[in-house]
Protein backbone atom coordinates (compact mmCIF):
# COMPACT_ATOMS: atom_id res chain seq x y z
CA UNK A 1 0.00 0.00 0.00
CA UNK A 2 2.68 2.46 1.06
CA UNK A 3 4.99 0.96 -1.54
CA UNK A 4 2.42 1.66 -4.27
CA UNK A 5 2.01 5.24 -3.12
CA UNK A 6 5.77 5.81 -3.14
CA UNK A 7 5.92 4.32 -6.62
CA UNK A 8 3.19 6.59 -7.93
CA UNK A 9 4.82 9.69 -6.47
CA UNK A 10 8.29 8.77 -7.69
CA UNK A 11 8.00 10.72 -10.99
CA UNK A 12 7.45 13.88 -8.92
CA UNK A 13 10.62 13.33 -6.89
CA UNK A 14 13.11 14.88 -9.36
CA UNK A 15 11.03 18.05 -9.44
CA UNK A 16 11.18 18.20 -5.64
CA UNK A 17 14.94 17.68 -5.68
CA UNK A 18 15.40 20.52 -8.17
CA UNK A 19 13.09 22.82 -6.21
CA UNK A 20 14.95 22.04 -2.99
CA UNK A 21 18.34 22.74 -4.60
CA UNK A 22 16.99 25.96 -6.05
CA UNK A 23 15.63 27.02 -2.68
CA UNK A 24 18.82 26.20 -0.79
CA UNK A 25 21.04 27.89 -3.38
CA UNK A 26 18.89 30.97 -3.41
CA UNK A 27 18.78 31.29 0.39
CA UNK A 28 22.56 30.92 0.72
CA UNK A 29 23.79 32.93 -2.29
CA UNK A 30 20.97 35.48 -2.62
CA UNK A 31 21.69 36.17 -6.32
CA UNK A 32 20.13 39.21 -8.02
CA UNK A 33 16.59 38.35 -9.22
CA UNK A 34 17.48 39.12 -12.83
CA UNK A 35 20.00 36.25 -12.75
CA UNK A 36 18.09 33.66 -10.76
CA UNK A 37 14.74 34.61 -9.25
CA UNK A 38 13.44 33.06 -6.06
CA UNK A 39 10.72 30.42 -6.09
CA UNK A 40 8.10 32.76 -4.60
CA UNK A 41 8.93 35.36 -7.27
CA UNK A 42 8.32 32.88 -10.05
CA UNK A 43 5.09 31.68 -8.45
CA UNK A 44 3.88 35.25 -8.03
CA UNK A 45 4.71 36.06 -11.65
CA UNK A 46 2.85 32.97 -12.78
CA UNK A 47 -0.24 33.94 -10.83
CA UNK A 48 -0.09 37.51 -12.16
CA UNK A 49 0.20 36.32 -15.74
CA UNK A 50 -2.66 33.89 -15.25
CA UNK A 51 -4.93 36.52 -13.70
CA UNK A 52 -3.92 39.13 -16.28
CA UNK A 53 -5.50 36.85 -18.86
CA UNK A 54 -2.56 36.81 -21.21
CA UNK A 55 -1.32 33.37 -20.17
CA UNK A 56 -4.30 31.33 -21.27
CA UNK A 57 -4.27 32.97 -24.70
CA UNK A 58 -0.55 32.28 -25.06
CA UNK A 59 -0.96 28.64 -24.09
CA UNK A 60 -3.87 28.16 -26.48
CA UNK A 61 -2.11 29.71 -29.45
CA UNK A 62 1.13 27.83 -28.77
CA UNK A 63 -0.72 24.54 -28.43
CA UNK A 64 -2.61 25.25 -31.64
CA UNK A 65 0.60 25.86 -33.56
CA UNK A 66 2.34 22.89 -31.98
CA UNK A 67 -0.44 20.40 -32.64
CA UNK A 68 -0.91 21.68 -36.18
CA UNK A 69 2.78 21.42 -37.02
CA UNK A 70 3.25 18.08 -35.26
CA UNK A 71 0.16 16.63 -36.96
CA UNK A 72 1.47 17.59 -40.40
CA UNK A 73 4.97 16.36 -39.50
CA UNK A 74 3.77 13.03 -38.12
CA UNK A 75 1.38 12.40 -41.00
CA UNK A 76 3.91 13.14 -43.73
CA UNK A 77 6.70 11.37 -41.83
CA UNK A 78 4.56 8.25 -41.46
CA UNK A 79 3.46 8.19 -45.08
CA UNK A 80 6.94 8.81 -46.46
CA UNK A 81 8.42 6.39 -43.91
CA UNK A 82 6.02 3.65 -44.95
CA UNK A 83 6.69 4.18 -48.63
CA UNK A 84 10.46 4.13 -48.08
CA UNK A 85 10.30 1.26 -45.58
CA UNK A 86 8.28 -0.94 -47.90
CA UNK A 87 10.10 -0.15 -51.12
CA UNK A 88 13.86 -0.46 -51.26
CA UNK A 89 14.52 1.64 -54.39
CA UNK A 90 12.57 4.55 -52.96
CA UNK A 91 14.49 4.26 -49.69
CA UNK A 92 17.78 4.32 -51.58
CA UNK A 93 16.59 7.38 -53.48
CA UNK A 94 15.30 9.24 -50.42
CA UNK A 95 18.08 8.48 -47.94
CA UNK A 96 20.69 10.99 -49.15
CA UNK A 97 18.03 13.68 -49.37
CA UNK A 98 16.89 12.97 -45.84
CA UNK A 99 20.42 13.05 -44.43
CA UNK A 100 21.09 16.25 -46.34
CA UNK A 101 18.01 18.18 -45.28
CA UNK A 102 17.95 16.79 -41.76
CA UNK A 103 21.24 18.56 -41.08
CA UNK A 104 19.82 21.95 -41.92
CA UNK A 105 17.92 23.45 -39.03
CA UNK A 106 14.79 25.49 -39.48
CA UNK A 107 16.60 28.68 -38.50
CA UNK A 108 18.65 28.42 -41.70
CA UNK A 109 15.50 28.42 -43.78
CA UNK A 110 13.89 31.15 -41.74
CA UNK A 111 14.81 34.24 -43.80
CA UNK A 112 13.82 32.47 -47.01
CA UNK A 113 10.64 31.02 -45.61
CA UNK A 114 9.50 34.35 -44.20
CA UNK A 115 9.75 35.62 -47.75
CA UNK A 116 7.73 32.70 -49.09
CA UNK A 117 5.15 32.20 -46.40
CA UNK A 118 5.11 35.51 -44.53
CA UNK A 119 4.94 35.70 -40.76
CA UNK A 120 2.08 33.64 -39.43
CA UNK A 121 0.68 30.21 -38.91
CA UNK A 122 2.29 28.73 -42.00
CA UNK A 123 5.75 29.74 -40.80
CA UNK A 124 5.38 28.02 -37.44
CA UNK A 125 3.90 24.97 -39.11
CA UNK A 126 6.84 24.78 -41.50
CA UNK A 127 9.46 25.10 -38.79
CA UNK A 128 7.84 22.43 -36.64
CA UNK A 129 7.33 20.17 -39.65
CA UNK A 130 11.00 20.59 -40.52
CA UNK A 131 12.04 18.90 -37.27
CA UNK A 132 9.19 16.45 -36.70
CA UNK A 133 9.14 15.02 -40.21
CA UNK A 134 12.70 13.70 -40.16
CA UNK A 135 12.44 12.14 -36.72
CA UNK A 136 9.20 10.35 -37.53
CA UNK A 137 10.40 9.36 -40.99
CA UNK A 138 13.63 7.78 -39.79
CA UNK A 139 12.00 5.98 -36.87
CA UNK A 140 9.24 4.62 -39.10
CA UNK A 141 11.70 3.30 -41.69
CA UNK A 142 13.80 1.66 -38.98
CA UNK A 143 10.74 0.18 -37.29
CA UNK A 144 9.52 -1.35 -40.54
CA UNK A 145 12.93 -2.78 -41.36
CA UNK A 146 13.20 -4.39 -37.93
CA UNK A 147 9.92 -6.34 -38.12
CA UNK A 148 11.03 -9.99 -38.32
CA UNK A 149 10.52 -11.27 -41.85
CA UNK A 150 9.19 -14.57 -40.58
CA UNK A 151 6.06 -12.85 -39.23
CA UNK A 152 5.27 -11.59 -42.71
CA UNK A 153 5.96 -15.03 -44.16
CA UNK A 154 3.59 -16.55 -41.64
CA UNK A 155 0.76 -14.34 -42.82
CA UNK A 156 1.53 -14.93 -46.47
CA UNK A 157 1.41 -18.68 -45.87
CA UNK A 158 -2.09 -18.15 -44.47
CA UNK A 159 -3.06 -16.66 -47.81
CA UNK A 160 -2.50 -13.01 -46.91
CA UNK A 161 -1.60 -10.62 -49.71
CA UNK A 162 0.50 -7.46 -49.69
CA UNK A 163 -2.15 -5.29 -48.07
CA UNK A 164 -2.92 -7.87 -45.40
CA UNK A 165 0.75 -8.19 -44.40
CA UNK A 166 1.11 -4.41 -44.18
CA UNK A 167 -2.03 -4.10 -42.08
CA UNK A 168 -1.52 -7.03 -39.75
CA UNK A 169 2.28 -7.29 -39.57
CA UNK A 170 4.18 -4.19 -40.66
CA UNK A 171 2.03 -1.56 -38.99
CA UNK A 172 1.76 -3.11 -35.50
CA UNK A 173 5.31 -4.44 -35.73
CA UNK A 174 6.76 -1.00 -36.41
CA UNK A 175 4.59 0.68 -33.77
CA UNK A 176 7.19 0.77 -30.96
CA UNK A 177 9.51 2.79 -33.20
CA UNK A 178 6.72 4.90 -34.62
CA UNK A 179 5.57 5.86 -31.13
CA UNK A 180 9.13 6.58 -30.10
CA UNK A 181 9.45 8.82 -33.17
CA UNK A 182 6.26 10.65 -32.30
CA UNK A 183 7.47 11.12 -28.74
CA UNK A 184 10.79 12.66 -29.80
CA UNK A 185 8.96 14.57 -32.52
CA UNK A 186 6.69 16.20 -29.94
CA UNK A 187 9.69 17.22 -27.84
CA UNK A 188 11.64 18.69 -30.73
CA UNK A 189 8.41 20.22 -31.99
CA UNK A 190 8.31 22.32 -28.82
CA UNK A 191 11.82 23.54 -29.47
CA UNK A 192 10.99 24.52 -33.03
CA UNK A 193 7.76 26.14 -31.89
CA UNK A 194 9.47 28.48 -29.45
CA UNK A 195 12.04 29.41 -32.10
CA UNK A 196 9.22 30.11 -34.55
CA UNK A 197 7.33 32.24 -32.04
CA UNK A 198 10.36 34.36 -31.23
CA UNK A 199 10.41 35.74 -34.74
CA UNK A 200 7.13 34.92 -36.35
CA UNK A 201 4.34 35.54 -33.85
CA UNK A 202 2.81 38.10 -31.55
CA UNK A 203 1.32 35.59 -29.12
CA UNK A 204 2.38 32.31 -27.61
CA UNK A 205 4.72 31.05 -24.92
CA UNK A 206 7.72 31.85 -27.09
CA UNK A 207 6.62 35.49 -27.23
CA UNK A 208 5.99 35.46 -23.48
CA UNK A 209 9.55 34.30 -22.86
CA UNK A 210 10.89 36.76 -25.44
CA UNK A 211 9.15 39.66 -23.71
CA UNK A 212 10.65 38.45 -20.43
CA UNK A 213 14.13 38.55 -21.88
CA UNK A 214 13.63 42.04 -23.26
CA UNK A 215 12.90 43.40 -19.79
CA UNK A 216 15.48 41.15 -18.07
CA UNK A 217 12.69 39.36 -16.27
CA UNK A 218 14.28 36.05 -15.37
CA UNK A 219 11.16 35.15 -13.41
CA UNK A 220 9.05 35.25 -16.59
CA UNK A 221 11.62 33.22 -18.53
CA UNK A 222 11.84 30.55 -15.87
CA UNK A 223 8.09 30.45 -15.43
CA UNK A 224 7.72 30.00 -19.20
CA UNK A 225 10.28 27.21 -19.25
CA UNK A 226 8.57 25.45 -16.35
CA UNK A 227 5.24 25.74 -18.11
CA UNK A 228 6.54 24.30 -21.38
CA UNK A 229 8.15 21.39 -19.59
CA UNK A 230 5.02 20.75 -17.56
CA UNK A 231 2.73 20.82 -20.60
CA UNK A 232 5.08 18.46 -22.44
CA UNK A 233 5.01 16.07 -19.50
CA UNK A 234 1.24 16.18 -19.25
CA UNK A 235 0.86 15.53 -22.98
CA UNK A 236 3.21 12.57 -22.76
CA UNK A 237 1.35 11.08 -19.82
CA UNK A 238 -2.16 11.67 -21.13
CA UNK A 239 -1.67 11.26 -24.85
CA UNK A 240 1.20 8.91 -25.61
CA UNK A 241 1.48 6.78 -22.49
CA UNK A 242 -2.14 5.52 -22.71
CA UNK A 243 -1.65 4.59 -26.37
CA UNK A 244 1.49 2.69 -25.43
CA UNK A 245 -0.22 0.92 -22.56
CA UNK A 246 -2.96 -0.30 -24.85
CA UNK A 247 -0.69 -1.40 -27.68
CA UNK A 248 3.02 -2.08 -27.51
CA UNK A 249 3.04 -2.68 -23.75
CA UNK A 250 -0.07 -4.85 -23.88
CA UNK A 251 1.53 -6.93 -26.63
CA UNK A 252 4.73 -7.41 -24.68
CA UNK A 253 6.87 -5.61 -27.29
CA UNK A 254 8.29 -3.20 -24.73
CA UNK A 255 8.46 -3.47 -20.97
CA UNK A 256 7.31 -0.44 -19.00
CA UNK A 257 9.17 -1.25 -15.88
CA UNK A 258 11.92 -3.71 -16.52
CA UNK A 259 13.21 -5.46 -13.44
CA UNK A 260 10.17 -4.81 -11.29
CA UNK B 261 -2.50 -45.57 -54.15
CA UNK B 262 -3.23 -41.90 -53.72
CA UNK B 263 -2.18 -39.12 -56.06
CA UNK B 264 1.13 -37.32 -55.90
CA UNK B 265 0.65 -34.11 -53.95
CA UNK B 266 4.11 -32.58 -53.95
CA UNK B 267 6.82 -33.40 -56.42
CA UNK B 268 10.32 -32.02 -55.97
CA UNK B 269 12.55 -32.78 -58.93
CA UNK B 270 16.20 -31.95 -59.45
CA UNK B 271 16.12 -29.40 -56.63
CA UNK B 272 19.38 -27.76 -55.65
CA UNK B 273 19.78 -24.46 -53.90
CA UNK B 274 22.58 -21.94 -53.50
CA UNK B 275 22.42 -18.81 -51.36
CA UNK B 276 24.28 -15.74 -52.51
CA UNK B 277 26.66 -14.38 -49.90
CA UNK B 278 29.44 -11.79 -49.90
CA UNK B 279 32.02 -14.52 -50.40
CA UNK B 280 30.23 -16.11 -53.35
CA UNK B 281 27.44 -18.68 -53.53
CA UNK B 282 26.84 -21.05 -50.58
CA UNK B 283 25.47 -24.44 -51.48
CA UNK B 284 22.62 -25.16 -49.08
CA UNK B 285 21.43 -28.49 -50.50
CA UNK B 286 22.62 -31.19 -52.83
CA UNK B 287 20.25 -32.55 -55.45
CA UNK B 288 16.92 -33.55 -53.97
CA UNK B 289 14.15 -35.52 -55.59
CA UNK B 290 11.11 -36.19 -53.49
CA UNK B 291 7.49 -37.13 -53.96
CA UNK B 292 4.90 -36.76 -51.22
CA UNK B 293 1.58 -38.45 -51.81
CA UNK B 294 -1.76 -37.05 -50.81
CA UNK B 295 -2.62 -37.74 -47.16
CA UNK B 296 0.91 -38.91 -46.38
CA UNK B 297 2.92 -37.80 -43.36
CA UNK B 298 6.56 -37.51 -44.34
CA UNK B 299 9.14 -36.68 -41.68
CA UNK B 300 12.65 -35.49 -42.32
CA UNK B 301 15.69 -35.80 -40.07
CA UNK B 302 19.19 -34.59 -40.78
CA UNK B 303 22.13 -32.79 -39.23
CA UNK B 304 21.95 -29.10 -38.46
CA UNK B 305 22.61 -26.88 -41.46
CA UNK B 306 22.05 -29.63 -44.03
CA UNK B 307 19.33 -27.72 -45.84
CA UNK B 308 16.08 -28.94 -44.28
CA UNK B 309 14.60 -25.49 -43.78
CA UNK B 310 15.74 -24.48 -47.25
CA UNK B 311 13.82 -27.38 -48.77
CA UNK B 312 10.71 -26.62 -46.71
CA UNK B 313 10.75 -22.93 -47.60
CA UNK B 314 11.14 -23.81 -51.25
CA UNK B 315 8.08 -26.08 -51.07
CA UNK B 316 6.24 -23.30 -49.26
CA UNK B 317 7.14 -20.90 -52.05
CA UNK B 318 9.41 -18.51 -50.14
CA UNK B 319 12.60 -19.61 -51.88
CA UNK B 320 12.91 -19.84 -55.65
CA UNK B 321 15.05 -22.94 -56.35
CA UNK B 322 18.39 -22.29 -58.00
CA UNK B 323 17.95 -25.53 -59.91
CA UNK B 324 15.05 -27.90 -60.45
CA UNK B 325 11.37 -27.37 -59.83
CA UNK B 326 8.67 -28.00 -57.28
CA UNK B 327 5.10 -28.86 -58.14
CA UNK B 328 2.07 -28.98 -55.93
CA UNK B 329 -0.98 -30.70 -57.44
CA UNK B 330 0.90 -30.60 -60.72
CA UNK B 331 1.23 -26.81 -60.69
CA UNK B 332 4.61 -25.14 -60.44
CA UNK B 333 5.17 -23.51 -57.05
CA UNK B 334 6.03 -19.84 -57.52
CA UNK B 335 4.77 -18.14 -54.38
CA UNK B 336 3.33 -19.03 -51.00
CA UNK B 337 -0.36 -19.83 -50.95
CA UNK B 338 -3.06 -20.85 -48.56
CA UNK B 339 -3.03 -24.41 -49.94
CA UNK B 340 0.35 -24.88 -48.18
CA UNK B 341 0.31 -23.97 -44.49
CA UNK B 342 3.62 -23.47 -42.70
CA UNK B 343 4.65 -23.75 -39.06
CA UNK B 344 8.00 -21.98 -38.99
CA UNK B 345 11.01 -22.97 -36.90
CA UNK B 346 10.85 -19.47 -35.34
CA UNK B 347 7.08 -19.69 -34.71
CA UNK B 348 5.56 -16.84 -36.63
CA UNK B 349 2.53 -16.09 -34.45
CA UNK B 350 1.79 -12.39 -34.13
CA UNK B 351 2.53 -10.82 -30.71
CA UNK B 352 -0.25 -8.25 -31.22
CA UNK B 353 -3.01 -10.78 -31.70
CA UNK B 354 -4.62 -12.79 -28.95
CA UNK B 355 -4.59 -16.57 -29.11
CA UNK B 356 -8.07 -16.54 -30.57
CA UNK B 357 -7.30 -13.95 -33.21
CA UNK B 358 -4.03 -15.62 -34.17
CA UNK B 359 -5.84 -18.89 -34.76
CA UNK B 360 -8.63 -17.13 -36.64
CA UNK B 361 -6.28 -15.15 -38.86
CA UNK B 362 -6.25 -17.50 -41.84
CA UNK B 363 -10.03 -17.75 -41.76
CA UNK B 364 -10.33 -13.96 -41.58
CA UNK B 365 -8.12 -13.66 -44.65
CA UNK B 366 -10.27 -16.22 -46.45
CA UNK B 367 -13.36 -14.19 -45.43
CA UNK B 368 -15.00 -17.14 -43.72
CA UNK B 369 -18.25 -16.11 -42.02
CA UNK B 370 -17.87 -15.20 -38.36
CA UNK B 371 -20.06 -17.99 -37.01
CA UNK B 372 -18.15 -20.68 -38.82
CA UNK B 373 -14.85 -19.05 -37.96
CA UNK B 374 -15.69 -19.02 -34.27
CA UNK B 375 -16.67 -22.68 -34.42
CA UNK B 376 -13.39 -23.76 -36.01
CA UNK B 377 -11.33 -21.65 -33.61
CA UNK B 378 -13.25 -22.98 -30.61
CA UNK B 379 -12.66 -26.56 -31.76
CA UNK B 380 -8.91 -26.05 -32.22
CA UNK B 381 -8.56 -24.24 -28.92
CA UNK B 382 -10.12 -27.27 -27.25
CA UNK B 383 -8.07 -29.74 -29.26
CA UNK B 384 -4.80 -27.94 -28.48
CA UNK B 385 -5.50 -27.52 -24.78
CA UNK B 386 -5.63 -23.76 -24.89
CA UNK B 387 -8.98 -23.36 -23.16
CA UNK B 388 -8.92 -20.39 -20.80
CA UNK B 389 -6.17 -18.66 -22.72
CA UNK B 390 -8.23 -17.51 -25.69
CA UNK B 391 -7.84 -13.83 -24.97
CA UNK B 392 -4.21 -13.86 -23.86
CA UNK B 393 -1.42 -12.41 -25.94
CA UNK B 394 1.49 -14.68 -26.95
CA UNK B 395 3.92 -13.06 -24.49
CA UNK B 396 1.65 -14.22 -21.67
CA UNK B 397 1.92 -17.87 -22.71
CA UNK B 398 4.51 -20.55 -22.03
CA UNK B 399 6.79 -21.62 -24.88
CA UNK B 400 4.87 -24.84 -25.36
CA UNK B 401 1.55 -23.03 -25.54
CA UNK B 402 2.93 -20.66 -28.17
CA UNK B 403 3.94 -23.62 -30.28
CA UNK B 404 0.45 -25.04 -29.94
CA UNK B 405 -0.97 -21.71 -31.10
CA UNK B 406 1.35 -21.79 -34.11
CA UNK B 407 0.19 -25.30 -35.03
CA UNK B 408 -3.48 -24.41 -34.43
CA UNK B 409 -3.23 -21.26 -36.51
CA UNK B 410 -1.90 -23.19 -39.49
CA UNK B 411 -4.40 -26.00 -39.03
CA UNK B 412 -7.36 -23.63 -38.73
CA UNK B 413 -6.77 -22.19 -42.18
CA UNK B 414 -7.39 -25.75 -43.45
CA UNK B 415 -4.63 -26.03 -46.05
CA UNK B 416 -4.21 -29.23 -48.07
CA UNK B 417 -0.56 -29.45 -47.17
CA UNK B 418 1.05 -28.61 -43.85
CA UNK B 419 4.77 -27.95 -43.68
CA UNK B 420 6.26 -27.99 -40.18
CA UNK B 421 9.79 -27.01 -39.27
CA UNK B 422 10.77 -28.43 -35.87
CA UNK B 423 7.59 -27.10 -34.29
CA UNK B 424 8.23 -28.83 -30.96
CA UNK B 425 11.96 -28.13 -30.66
CA UNK B 426 11.62 -25.60 -27.86
CA UNK B 427 9.20 -27.43 -25.55
CA UNK B 428 10.02 -29.57 -22.56
CA UNK B 429 9.97 -33.34 -22.94
CA UNK B 430 6.65 -33.78 -21.09
CA UNK B 431 4.71 -31.27 -23.15
CA UNK B 432 6.32 -32.59 -26.29
CA UNK B 433 4.88 -36.07 -25.72
CA UNK B 434 1.41 -34.60 -25.46
CA UNK B 435 1.84 -32.38 -28.51
CA UNK B 436 3.17 -35.25 -30.58
CA UNK B 437 0.17 -37.38 -29.69
CA UNK B 438 -2.20 -34.54 -30.45
CA UNK B 439 -0.53 -33.96 -33.78
CA UNK B 440 -0.58 -37.69 -34.54
CA UNK B 441 -4.31 -37.73 -33.87
CA UNK B 442 -4.85 -34.66 -36.06
CA UNK B 443 -2.87 -36.23 -38.90
CA UNK B 444 -4.82 -39.48 -38.63
CA UNK B 445 -8.26 -37.87 -38.47
CA UNK B 446 -7.85 -35.13 -41.06
CA UNK B 447 -5.78 -37.07 -43.59
CA UNK B 448 -3.81 -33.99 -44.54
CA UNK B 449 -0.53 -34.13 -46.39
CA UNK B 450 2.17 -33.31 -43.87
CA UNK B 451 5.88 -32.59 -44.25
CA UNK B 452 7.54 -32.48 -40.86
CA UNK B 453 11.15 -31.57 -40.05
CA UNK B 454 12.65 -32.68 -36.76
CA UNK B 455 15.91 -33.35 -34.99
CA UNK B 456 14.41 -36.19 -33.02
CA UNK B 457 14.61 -39.66 -34.52
CA UNK B 458 11.84 -40.95 -32.25
CA UNK B 459 9.56 -38.09 -33.23
CA UNK B 460 10.22 -38.77 -36.91
CA UNK B 461 9.31 -42.44 -36.60
CA UNK B 462 6.40 -41.76 -34.26
CA UNK B 463 4.69 -39.32 -36.61
CA UNK B 464 5.82 -40.35 -40.08
CA UNK B 465 4.33 -42.72 -42.58
CA UNK B 466 7.71 -42.35 -44.17
CA UNK B 467 10.98 -41.09 -42.66
CA UNK B 468 13.60 -39.36 -44.79
CA UNK B 469 17.21 -39.05 -43.64
CA UNK B 470 19.45 -36.35 -45.06
CA UNK B 471 23.23 -36.24 -45.34
CA UNK B 472 25.22 -33.34 -43.95
CA UNK B 473 25.49 -30.10 -45.93
CA UNK B 474 25.00 -29.87 -48.84
CA UNK B 475 22.26 -32.31 -47.92
CA UNK B 476 20.74 -34.97 -50.11
CA UNK B 477 18.20 -37.60 -49.12
CA UNK B 478 20.27 -40.65 -48.30
CA UNK B 479 17.55 -43.00 -47.12
CA UNK B 480 13.79 -43.41 -47.06
CA UNK B 481 12.15 -45.73 -44.54
CA UNK B 482 8.50 -46.71 -44.58
CA UNK B 483 6.76 -46.89 -41.24
CA UNK B 484 3.91 -49.37 -41.43
CA UNK B 485 0.98 -48.19 -39.36
CA UNK B 486 -1.09 -51.26 -38.64
CA UNK B 487 -2.59 -52.55 -35.42
CA UNK B 488 -0.26 -51.55 -32.64
CA UNK B 489 2.43 -48.95 -33.14
CA UNK B 490 -0.17 -46.32 -33.77
CA UNK B 491 0.46 -42.77 -32.81
CA UNK B 492 0.30 -42.99 -29.06
CA UNK B 493 3.37 -43.47 -26.97
CA UNK B 494 2.14 -46.52 -25.05
CA UNK B 495 1.67 -48.69 -28.10
CA UNK B 496 4.62 -47.08 -29.89
CA UNK B 497 7.20 -47.86 -27.26
CA UNK B 498 5.89 -51.40 -26.80
CA UNK B 499 6.12 -52.23 -30.50
CA UNK B 500 9.37 -54.04 -31.47
CA UNK B 501 8.90 -53.16 -35.16
CA UNK B 502 8.87 -49.46 -34.29
CA UNK B 503 11.92 -49.85 -32.14
CA UNK B 504 13.73 -51.57 -34.98
CA UNK B 505 12.90 -48.76 -37.38
CA UNK B 506 14.01 -46.14 -34.86
CA UNK B 507 17.32 -47.93 -34.42
CA UNK B 508 17.80 -48.11 -38.15
CA UNK B 509 17.16 -44.36 -38.52
CA UNK B 510 19.44 -43.67 -35.58
CA UNK B 511 22.30 -45.51 -37.30
CA UNK B 512 21.77 -43.58 -40.51
CA UNK B 513 21.69 -40.26 -38.65
CA UNK B 514 24.76 -41.11 -36.58
CA UNK B 515 26.84 -41.63 -39.68
CA UNK B 516 26.16 -37.99 -40.56
CA UNK B 517 27.43 -36.44 -37.35
CA UNK B 518 29.12 -33.16 -38.20
Ligand SMILES: Nc1ncnc2c1ncn2[C@@H]1O[C@H](COP(=O)(O)OP(=O)(O)OP(=O)(O)O)[C@@H](O)[C@H]1O
Pocket residue numbers: 275276277282283284285302303304305306307308309310311345473
Ligand atom coordinates in the same frame (compact mmCIF):
# COMPACT_ATOMS: atom_id res chain seq x y z
N1 LIG C 1 19.61 -16.67 -46.14
C1 LIG C 1 20.74 -17.40 -46.19
N2 LIG C 1 21.86 -16.87 -46.73
C2 LIG C 1 23.01 -17.58 -46.80
N3 LIG C 1 23.13 -18.85 -46.39
C3 LIG C 1 22.05 -19.44 -45.83
C4 LIG C 1 20.79 -18.74 -45.71
N4 LIG C 1 19.91 -19.58 -45.14
C5 LIG C 1 20.56 -20.72 -44.90
N5 LIG C 1 21.84 -20.65 -45.32
C6 LIG C 1 22.84 -21.73 -45.25
O1 LIG C 1 22.31 -22.85 -45.91
C7 LIG C 1 22.56 -24.04 -45.19
C8 LIG C 1 21.26 -24.78 -44.93
O2 LIG C 1 20.45 -24.00 -44.04
P1 LIG C 1 19.06 -24.52 -43.48
O3 LIG C 1 18.47 -23.44 -42.71
O4 LIG C 1 18.26 -25.08 -44.59
O5 LIG C 1 19.56 -25.69 -42.53
P2 LIG C 1 18.69 -26.68 -41.61
O6 LIG C 1 18.91 -28.05 -42.11
O7 LIG C 1 17.30 -26.21 -41.52
O8 LIG C 1 19.44 -26.52 -40.21
P3 LIG C 1 18.82 -26.58 -38.73
O9 LIG C 1 18.52 -28.00 -38.42
O10 LIG C 1 19.93 -26.06 -37.88
O11 LIG C 1 17.60 -25.70 -38.71
C9 LIG C 1 23.27 -23.62 -43.92
O12 LIG C 1 24.63 -23.93 -44.06
C10 LIG C 1 23.10 -22.14 -43.82
O13 LIG C 1 24.25 -21.53 -43.32
Ligand SMILES: [Mg+2]
Pocket residue numbers: 308309310345421
Ligand atom coordinates in the same frame (compact mmCIF):
# COMPACT_ATOMS: atom_id res chain seq x y z
MG1 LIG D 1 16.14 -25.36 -40.00
